[in-house]
Amino acid sequence: MKSFKTHKSPDDTIRDMLLFLLENKKVSSIFALSKVHNNNYAYTLITDKELLKNITPTFPLMPANAGKMISRLTMIEAVKSPVAVVLRPCELRALFELVKLEQAKLDNLLFISFTCGGVFPIKTKKDSVENALKNYWTNAKTGEDLQELRECCRICENFVPDNADIILQLAGKDIDNGTSVLMKTEKGAGFLNGMSEQFSEESLESTALDTIGEIRKEKKQKIFADLKTEDFGIEGLVNIFGRCINCHACSKVCPVCYCKLCYFESADNDAGPSIFEIELKKRSALRIPADTVLYHLGRMTHIGFTCVGCGMCSDVCPTNIPIATIFTKVSERVQKAFEYIPGKDLEEKVPVSVFEMKELEDVED
Amino acid sequence: MKGSTIPLKDNLNNTIKKILKTLLEKECFDAILVPSRVPSGESFTYLLINNKDFLESCTPLPPIMPVQGARALQNFTRRGKTNLKVLCVMRPCEIRASIELSKLRQIELENISFMSIDCPGVLVTRDYIDKPKESDTLYEEVIIQWKGEHLRPTCNACVHFSYKDILSDIHIGVVGQKNHNILLVPLSEKAKAVLGKIDIQCSDDISSWQTKINEISQKKMNQRNTLFSELQGKSAGAENLDKLFSECINCHNCMRVCPICCCRQCFFESSDEVRIESEDYFIKAQNKGGIKFPTDMLLFHLGRMSHMSLSCINCGICEDGCPMDVPVAQVFSFIGDAVQKMFDYVPGKDRNEPIPILTFKEDELREYEDSKG
Numbered sequence: 161m162k163s164f165k166t167h168k169s170p171d172d173t174i175r176d177m178l179l180f181l182l183e184n185k186k187v188s189s190i191f192a193l194s195k196v197h198n199n200n201y202a203y204t205l206i207t208d209k210e211l212l213k214n215i216t217p218t219f220p221l222m223p224a225n226a227g228k229m230i231s232r233l234t235m236i237e238a239v240k241s242p243v244a245v246v247l248r249p250c251e252l253r254a255l256f257e258l259v260k261l262e263q264a265k266l267d268n269l270l271f272i273s274f275t276c277g278g279v280f281p282i283k284t285k286k287d288s289v290e291n292a293l294k295n296y297w298t299n300a301k302t303g304e305d306l307q308e309l310r311e312c313c314r315i316c317e318n319f320v321p322d323n324a325d326i327i328l329q330l331a332g333k334d335i336d337n338g339t340s341v342l343m344k345t346e347k348g349a350g351f352l353n354g355m356s357e358q359f360s361e362e363s364l365e366s367t368a369l370d371t372i373g374e375i376r377k378e379k380k381q382k383i384f385a386d387l388k389t390e391d392f393g394i395e396g397l398v399n400i401f402g403r404c405i406n407c408h409a410c411s412k413v414c415p416v417c418y419c420k421l422c423y424f425e426s427a428d429n430d431a432g433p434s435i436f437e438i439e440l441k442k443r444s445a446l447r448i449p450a451d452t453v454l455y456h457l458g459r460m461t462h463i464g465f466t467c468v469g470c471g472m473c474s475d476v477c478p479t480n481i482p483i484a485t486i487f488t489k490v491s492e493r494v495q496k497a498f499e500y501i502p503g504k505d506l507e508e509k510v511p512v513s514v515f516e517m518k519e520l521e522d523v524e525d
Numbered sequence: 526m527k528g529s530t531i532p533l534k535d536n537l538n539n540t541i542k543k544i545l546k547t548l549l550e551k552e553c554f555d556a557i558l559v560p561s562r563v564p565s566g567e568s569f570t571y572l573l574i575n576n577k578d579f580l581e582s583c584t585p586l587p588p589i590m591p592v593q594g595a596r597a598l599q600n601f602t603r604r605g606k607t608n609l610k611v612l613c614v615m616r617p618c619e620i621r622a623s624i625e626l627s628k629l630r631q632i633e634l635e636n637i638s639f640m641s642i643d644c645p646g647v648l649v650t651r652d653y654i655d656k657p658k659e660s661d662t663l664y665e666e667v668i669i670q671w672k673g674e675h676l677r678p679t680c681n682a683c684v685h686f687s688y689k690d691i692l693s694d695i696h697i698g699v700v701g702q703k704n705h706n707i708l709l710v711p712l713s714e715k716a717k718a719v720l721g722k723i724d725i726q727c728s729d730d731i732s733s734w735q736t737k738i739n740e741i742s743q744k745k746m747n748q749r750n751t752l753f754s755e756l757q758g759k760s761a762g763a764e765n766l767d768k769l770f771s772e773c774i775n776c777h778n779c780m781r782v783c784p785i786c787c788c789r790q791c792f793f794e795s796s797d798e799v800r801i802e803s804e805d806y807f808i809k810a811q812n813k814g815g816i817k818f819p820t821d822m823l824l825f826h827l828g829r830m831s832h833m834s835l836s837c838i839n840c841g842i843c844e845d846g847c848p849m850d851v852p853v854a855q856v857f858s859f860i861g862d863a864v865q866k867m868f869d870y871v872p873g874k875d876r877n878e879p880i881p882i883l884t885f886k887e888d889e890l891r892e893y894e895d896s897k898g
Contacts, residue, residue, distance in 0.1 A: 189810060196817060198771035205806060208814030223774050229818040232799065232806075239803045282774060283848060395564075403568035403654060405591045407846055409778040412794075420799060421790050432604035433633075436573065440556060440609075444576035448558065448597045476776050476848040479568060479591065480654050 162343040163362035164355070170218045170328055173339040174246060174272065177326070180355050181244050182209045187270060187351075188241035191230065192217045199286055203229050205243075217246040217272075218330060220279045220296055220309075221289060225415035225470050227254030231264040238267035244351075246272045248279070249321040250470040253503020254415035256323060257466040260510050263418050270351055273321030274328035275369060278306070278313025282475045300331045303372030305379055312471030312484045315380035317373050320364065322504065326352065332368030384489045387482075397453045400486070403479045404452040410473035410483050411459055416466040416502075424455050456483070460490055465510050466502045467491035528698065528710040528731040529720070537668060537699060540707055541585040541614075541642070544723075546577045548612065553719045554638070555609035558597065560587045567657040568650070571597035573611070585614045586642050588664035589653045593842050594619030595784035599631045606633040613637060616644045617691045618683070618840040621873025622784040624692055625836040628880050631787045638715060641693035643700055643738070645671045646680025650845045671700070671741060673748075679841035679854045682749035687738045688712060690874040695720065701737025708734050756859040763823075769856055770826055772849040775819040779843035779853045785833040793825050826853070830860055835880055836872045837861035 166173045174192075181187040194204040194214040201221050206212065226247040233239065247255075252273055258264040277300030280289050292308065299306045305314055321327055325348030329340045342362060343349035392400070408425065411417040423429055431450075440446050467487050474484035495501060497520070498511040534540045545557055556575040561583045563570050569587040571594065574580055594615040601607065615623070620639045626632040645667050652675070653660040663675060673681040680686075688696040694716040698708035711717045711727055720727060759765055777793065780786040792798055798821070810816045837857050844854035865871065867890075868881040 189807065191818070194815070196771075198768050200771045203818040204815050205810045205818060206815035207807070207810045211815045224819060232801070232819065233803050236800055236802050237804075239807075283850070399565040402563040402565050402570070403591070405568075405650075405782065405846075407778055407781045409776055409781065409846070409848065412778070412781075413774075413776050420794060420796065425789060427789065430604055433602055433607035433609075436601055437607065437609055440573055440575050444574065445579040446573045448571045448573055449592065449600045476774075476778065478650060478778065478782070478846045478848065480651060 161361065161363055162349045162359055163341060164357035164359050165338055165340045166357070167338045170274065170330055170335055170339045171216055173328065173341060174217050175212050175215060177272070177341070177352065177355070178212055178215070178244055178246075179209055181270075181351060182212070184354065186242065187244045189243050190215070190246070191226070191233070191243055192246040193219060193221070193223075193226075195219070201286065205233070215246075218274060218328075219289070220277065220293075221282065221284070221286075222248065222251070222279045222470070222472070223282055224413070225254055225472050226251035227258055227264075227468075228413075228415040230255050230269070231258045231415070231418070234265040234269075235263060238265035239269065242268045242270060242351075244270045244272060248276050249273055249319055249324075250276075250316070250468045250503075251415070252321050252323055253318065253468040254470060256503040256506055257416050257468065257510070258418065259506060260513075261416070261418060261466070266506075270326070270347065271321070271324040272326045272328070273324035275321070275331040275333075275364070276313075276316075276319040277331040278309040278316065278319075279471075280308060281310050284308070297335055301334050303332070303368075303375040305375065310471040310484070311383065311474065311482065312469050312488060315376055315383055315485075315488070316469060317376050317380070318469070319372070319376075320369060324348075327364070329365060332365055332372055383485060387485060387489055389486060389489055394453075397457075400481065401453045401456050404456065404481060405479055406449045406452055406455065407478060408455070409476040409478065413472040413476050414463065415470065415472070416463050416468065417459060424451070424458065460487060463487070464491045464494040465498065465500055465512060468502050526710060526731055527727045528708045528729050528734070529725045529727045530702065530729045531707050531709055531725075533705045533707060536665075537705075537707065538584050538586060541697060542580060542583055544709070545583065545585070545612075545614070546580050547723045548719070549575070549577045549580065551723050553722050554612040557583075557612045557614065558594075558601070559583045559585055559614040560594075562587075567654050573601065575609075583614075585640075586616075586644070586668070588648050588660055588667075589650045590616065590619075590647045590840065590842060590845070591650050593622060593782065593784040593840055595622035595626050595632065596782075598623050598637070599626050599784070599787065602633040602637070603631055606635040608636065610636050611638070612640055614640045614642075616647075617641050617685050617687065617693070618644075618838045618873075619784075620691055620693055621685065621838040622836075622840060624873040624876055625785055625838065625880070626787060627876065628883070629785075629787055629836075634876070638695075638719075639693040640695045640697065641688065641691055642697045644680075644683075644686045646673060646676035646683065646686070647841075648675055649677060668699070669705070677841035677845065677854070678752070678852070679839045679844070679858050682745065682752045682855075682858065683839055684742055684745050684749060685838070685873075686741070686745065689738075689742075690871055692873065692876060698731065698734040698738075700741065701734040752855065753859050753862065756855060760856055760859065766826075767823055770823055770851055770853075772851050773822050773826070774849055775822050775825065776848060777825070778846040778848065779851075780829055782842045782846035783833065784840065784842070785836045785838070786829060793821070793828065830857060834861040834864045835868065835870060835882060837865075838872050
């Protein structure tokens with residue numbers, strides 16, 4: 161792959177690239193995480209190059225899944241002039257799923273991403289994240305587990321952004337020694353053509369990445385085993401989802417749960433008082449609001465194929481249910497059953513959206 | 526007003542539980558809607574119960590409010606009245622929210638009766654779930670001492686924690702009694718008949734309880750004034766508001782747990798807001814050099830505020846539902862208080878008084894008309 165190396169930090173390297181793209185009118189705007197006022201971080205759509213000084217694309221926080229945000233931007237129509245989008249691997253994968261689900265369009269988007277060390281839970285105080293950065297990057301280099309990160313990030317094996325046009329090697333690299341930038345696609349190389357960097361050929365450092373993958377896989381196996389979902393049964397489900405308050409926050413921040421009006425919030429799901437009366441007669445006690453377990457199982461069947469394991473859902477749950485960990489575990493098995501990797505290949509349809517005569521015969525019998 | 530003193534049986538919840546059992550047994554009600562512990566033990570949910578054996582798991586005054594009671598009642602009666610005579614055991618703010626929802630035609634109150642309890646406030650849900658055992662001990666103290674360090678901030682500033690301005694039928698007084706005995710006070714004719722049916726004679730003097738309630742009210746009013754004067758400075762002007770809400774990630778969870786915010790689909794999640802042409806985003810970005818995504822964070826809060834602040838009963842559940850600890854309930858109760866005073870409206874106080882925005886008066890708010898020429 162065509163590549164270049166800088167002696168700057170990842171954020172400064174990205175800033176230089178974006179400045180080059182904006183100044184040379186190769187893109188009309190930038191979509192990236194920025195430090196905004198009040199010491200906070202948010203995704204931003206930037207057209208003024210002066211504001212590039214505020215971007216912090218590699219700052220380990222995910223206030224929203226960027227895939228969902230790009231879906232907002234491109235839901236009706238593709239952007240008309242090129243936009244450079246800096247996002248994390250799971251966000252890019254979520255966006256690809258949303259394109260398949262006709263919720264977003266990729267035309268004119270240039271994707272810049274990086275091998276990802278994970279993010280802190282959104283609730284982490286901003287200055288604590290800032291203070292933990294040194295430690296964060298040390299662990300990102302070796303892949304050593306960092307307990308403070310989102311559980312989903314600690315067990316994520318898909319931290320290489322295969323579909324990005326431009327990839328920065330961060331996880332698996334010592335970023336103190338400069339930043340290396342790889343042009344994964346010709347499109348990426350085309351956009352950066354003309355930059356005054358020393359271009360050479362380089363490929364991803366697979367040994368370091370494999371090591372990180374191994375560490376995370378091991379951690380995943382342990383965390384998944386500890387969940388004991390296999391032994392759940394209805395009792396286990398009631399135990400884990402029984403404290404759910406039906407706020408549906410998990411679905412609202414989920415990038416792939418894209419329905420504007422969820423069935424569980426629709427009039428179809430409103431039981432009249434007579435239904436309650438009949439059920440009460442049968443059971444002597446009814447939980448109200450009902451169906452917390454059904455809601456999660458319903459959501460699971462809808463998004464199990466497309467769940468990218470970003471972890472937004474766990475971060476916002478007011479009752480601390482480890483939703484993301486449960487969903488990634490179940491989704492992994494669903495995705496394996498259909499040999500489907502969400503966000504990998506645009507041409508590959510979401511399994512529920514296709515019909516095959518011969519399918520899942522093993523389950524049939 | 527008179528009441529009936531009931532001796533405390535090991536603790537408050539068990540004492541009330543016994544009364545509830547009797548009420549079901551004597552068929553005063555067909556069913557009781559009451560908070561109960563979930564099977565895994567670390568939270569509570571509303572249960573609709575018609576068999577006294579199932580009342581065993583109930584906790585009439587739980588330490589947290591994971592779901593606002595009015596939401597539960599809305600769930601049950603949004604489609605129309607129930608044929609069952611139901612007693613809802615709720616906190617005062619949950620009953621007030623239920624009254625507001627009935628005005629908004631989300632709850633049908635026919636056949637519904639309420640039992641309210643003097644409320645010392647609730648703990649923060651997330652904190653409780655993390656440490657249920659320690660929190661239970663802590664809450665035992667809260668019930669006895671009425672101390673508020675660990676409570677929802679709006680609970681400390683709540684002046685509607687007892688029987689005043691609450692449309693309850695049976696009220697349970699827990700303060701100002703000897704040996705922590707409790708006091709059953711019928712607040713409606715219906716309640717007197719019901720209590721008569723279970724042989725509870727309401728002839729006891731309630732003045733010591735009332736005195737204590739007045740004393741606590743005064744203390745809470747002071748705390749409310751302190752909180753509001755702090756917020757006055759923090760919330761004036763767009764810049765300050767932006768700062769207060771700066772941590773908001775636009776998840777809309779404050780709205781989703783709010784009992785008053787009853788729209789099935791919020792404008793801010795509708796096609797009108799979500800399906801925007803990309804060009805419109807770029808125009809906005811170009812105007813300012815850049816915009817935050819998701820957009821309209823502050824507009825959402827201001828929109829919600831203008832929609833529900835007249836009916837806001839300060840329950841504080843929005844702040845509990847917020848994953849980012851935005852002081853949303855404090856801001857909303859402060860603004861709600863000002864708006865409600867302007868319209869001389871107390872939400873949840875009177876079943877027949879319409880919500881001011883639902884009525885038209887020719888002569889209204891004249892002072893604002895002319896203020897700026």
